[in-house]
Amino acid sequence: MTNPTRALLASKDALLLSSASLADCQADVMSAIEIVDSALQSLAPPPNPRPVLPSNISVVASDQEVYLTWDFPLPAETPGVEVQRASNGGWTNLAQNAQESFLDSPPQVGPQQYRIRGFNRANAGGVEEPKASPWSATFSVVTSNPQPPGPGPGPDPEPSEYRALDRADKSSSENKLWRAPDMLASRTGRTNGTVGDIRRGQWTQGDLIKEDLTGTTTSQWHSNMHVDTAPRPGNYVWRNIECRSAVEDVWATKNLWGAREHYVPERLVEDCDFAFMKEHGLYISPQEGSTVRRSTFVNVGAQGLQYAHRPVAKGSAYKNNHSYSQDPVYIVDDCHMIDCGRFAGRGSFSLTYFTCGNVDYPGTFKVSNSSFVANWDQPNNDYFGDYHSTGAMVVTAGSWEDGSTWTGGCQTKLIELTNNLYDYTTPDRSILSLRSFEDLVITDCVFIVRDNSRGKACLKVDSYVDDPTIKSKRITLRNVYAPGQIGKVQGAGNFSMHCPGEEIKIDARTGNIVSRRPL
Numbered sequence: 001m002t003n004p005t006r007a008l009l010a011s012k013d014a015l016l017l018s019s020a021s022l023a024d025c026q027a028d029v030m031s032a033i034e035i036v037d038s039a040l041q042s043l044a045p046p047p048n049p050r051p052v053l054p055s056n057i058s059v060v061a062s063d064q065e066v067y068l069t070w071d072f073p074l075p076a077e078t079p080g081v082e083v084q085r086a087s088n089g090g091w092t093n094l095a096q097n098a099q100e101s102f103l104d105s106p107p108q109v110g111p112q113q114y115r116i117r118g119f120n121r122a123n124a125g126g127v128e129e130p131k132a133s134p135w136s137a138t139f140s141v142v143t144s145n146p147q148p149p150g151p152g153p154g155p156d157p158e159p160s161e162y163r164a165l166d167r168a169d170k171s172s173s174e175n176k177l178w179r180a181p182d183m184l185a186s187r188t189g190r191t192n193g194t195v196g197d198i199r200r201g202q203w204t205q206g207d208l209i210k211e212d213l214t215g216t217t218t219s220q221w222h223s224n225m226h227v228d229t230a231p232r233p234g235n236y237v238w239r240n241i242e243c244r245s246a247v248e249d250v251w252a253t254k255n256l257w258g259a260r261e262h263y264v265p266e267r268l269v270e271d272c273d274f275a276f277m278k279e280h281g282l283y284i285s286p287q288e289g290s291t292v293r294r295s296t297f298v299n300v301g302a303q304g305l306q307y308a309h310r311p312v313a314k315g316s317a318y319k320n321n322h323s324y325s326q327d328p329v330y331i332v333d334d335c336h337m338i339d340c341g342r343f344a345g346r347g348s349f350s351l352t353y354f355t356c357g358n359v360d361y362p363g364t365f366k367v368s369n370s371s372f373v374a375n376w377d378q379p380n381n382d383y384f385g386d387y388h389s390t391g392a393m394v395v396t397a398g399s400w401e402d403g404s405t406w407t408g409g410c411q412t413k414l415i416e417l418t419n420n421l422y423d424y425t426t427p428d429r430s431i432l433s434l435r436s437f438e439d440l441v442i443t444d445c446v447f448i449v450r451d452n453s454r455g456k457a458c459l460k461v462d463s464y465v466d467d468p469t470i471k472s473k474r475i476t477l478r479n480v481y482a483p484g485q486i487g488k489v490q491g492a493g494n495f496s497m498h499c500p501g502e503e504i505k506i507d508a509r510t511g512n513i514v515s516r517r518p519l
Contacts, residue, residue, distance in 0.1 A: 301343025
C-alpha cells in the first residue's frame with residue numbers, strides 16, 4: 001500500500017473518531033440542556049388556581065338602590081368579585097374587584113337582574129389559568145322611587161302616641177317616669193296569690209292561663225315550670241299579674257325570680273309587673289316564640305327579661321329546651337325596664353336573648369314603644385365602683401348550642417327596634433350588644449349615654465364571634481337621635497349613630513356606610 005493511501009486512510013479514521021467524539025459531546029450538551037430545563041420548570045410558579053364563587057349571596061333592593069353581599073373574607077383563590085347587571089338583552093360589567101359588598105344605583109327603576117362570580121384579573125385567561133369562577137344564579141329584584149314621608153302618626157291605638165323622640169331633652173329621672181308609673185297606677189282586679197309551680201302532669205291539654213294575681217314572696221320564685229322533658233301543649237299565658245319582693249331592696253332579699261320556665265311553648269305575657277327581684281323578672285326557655293306587652297320591670301337586680309334556649313347540654317349547663325321546629329319570633333312591645341341590673345352577682349343587660357334561633361331556624365326580635373332607663377342612686381362598688389348602669393339588650397350567638405348547629409350562617413334573621421328610649425348613665429358595657437344577624441333596623445329611637453367616662457359604644461356588633469361566616473350583615477338606621485354616640489363593629493370600623501331625618505345603611509361586617517339619604 002502506497003504512502004498516500006495510508007495517509008488518506010489515517011485521515012479517514014481520524015475524521016471518524018472526531019465525528020464520534022462530537023456526537024458524544026452533542027449528546028452531553030443536550031442532556032445538560034434537559035437538566036437545566038427541568039430545573040427551570042421546577043422553579044417556575046404553578047398556574048394560579050381558578051377563582052371560586054363566594055357563598056351566601058344576598059341581593060336586596062331598597063328604593064333606587066340594590067345592595068349585594070356575600071361571605072367575607074373571600075377565599076384565597078378569589079381576590080375579587082365581578083358584578084354584572086342585565087342591560088338591553090345582555091350584561092353590563094359593574095365591578096371586577098368588589099370585596100365585602102357592592103352597592104348599585106340602576107339608571108332606571110323597576111325589575112333588575114344581577115349575577116356575580118369570583119374573579120382574578122392576574123390570571124392569564126388560558127386553559128391553565130382561568131380568570132373567573134362559574135357565574136352565580138341570576139338574582140331578580142325590583143327598585144322603586146323613594147316614598148315621600150307620610151303625615152306622621154295616624155289614628156293607631158296607643159302606645160303610638162308615646163314618642164321616644166319627645167324624651168331626648170329630658171333628664172334620666174324624668175325618663176324613668178315615661179310610662180311605668182301610669183301603667184302601675186292603672187292596674188285593677190288583682191287578688192293576692194302567686195302562680196306557683198307548674199308540672200307536666202298538671203298541664204296535659206289546651207292553653208295554660210294565669211290571670212289577675214298579685215303577691216309578694218320570700219321564696220325563690222313566684223312560678224317555676226319544672227324541667228319535665230315531655231313537650232307541653234297549647235300556649236302559656238300570663239295576664240295582669242304582679243310579682244314583687246316583700247323587701248324593696250335587691251341587696252337584702254334572697255335570690256328571687258319572678259318566673260323560671262323550662263320547655264315553654266308559645267309564651268304570652270300581658271299587663272304584668274315585676275319589681276325588686278334579685279335575679280330575673282322573667283327567665284324563659286322557650287321552644288317556640290314569645291310576646292310580652294304592656295309590662296314593667298322596675299329595680300330587677302339581674303335581667304328584667306331573659307330568654308335562654310339550650311337544646312344541647314354543654315359543660316355543667318343542662319339542656320333546658322327542645323330544639324326549634326320553626327323560626328321563632330320574639331316581640332316586646334310597650335314594656336319599660338327601669339334601674340335593672342344592679343345586683344352584683346348577676347347584673348346584666350335588661351333584655352337578653354341567649355341562642356334564640358339558629359341557622360336552620362333563625363330568630364326574629366322586635367322591640368317597640370319601650371323604654372330602658374338606668375341611673376342608680378348609688379354605684380355598684382362590686383365592679384368598677386363608679387358606674388350607675390349596665391346595658392340594655394344583648395343577642396348572643398351559639399353560647400349554648402352544639403357547634404355543628406350554629407356555625408356557617410347567621411342565627412338571627414331580623415332585629416327590629418322601633419320608637420324605643422335608651423337612657424343610661426356611666427354604663428359598664430355597650431347599650432346594645434348584638435351578634436350574628438342578617439338585618440338590624442333601628443327606627444325613631446333615642447340613645448342617651450350620660451357621663452360616659454368609660455367610653456362605651458352605643459352599639460357593639462358581633463362581639464366574641466370569630467367565625468367569619470356568622471358575622472352580622474346589614475344595619476339600617478332611620479331617624480335615630482344619638483348625638484355623639486357610635487356604633488362599633490368588633491375588629492373593624494366605627495360609625496355615627498346620629499341621623500335625625502335620614503336613613504343610613506351600614507355594612508355590619510366592616511362598619512362602612514353603604515348609603516345615606518334624607519327621609
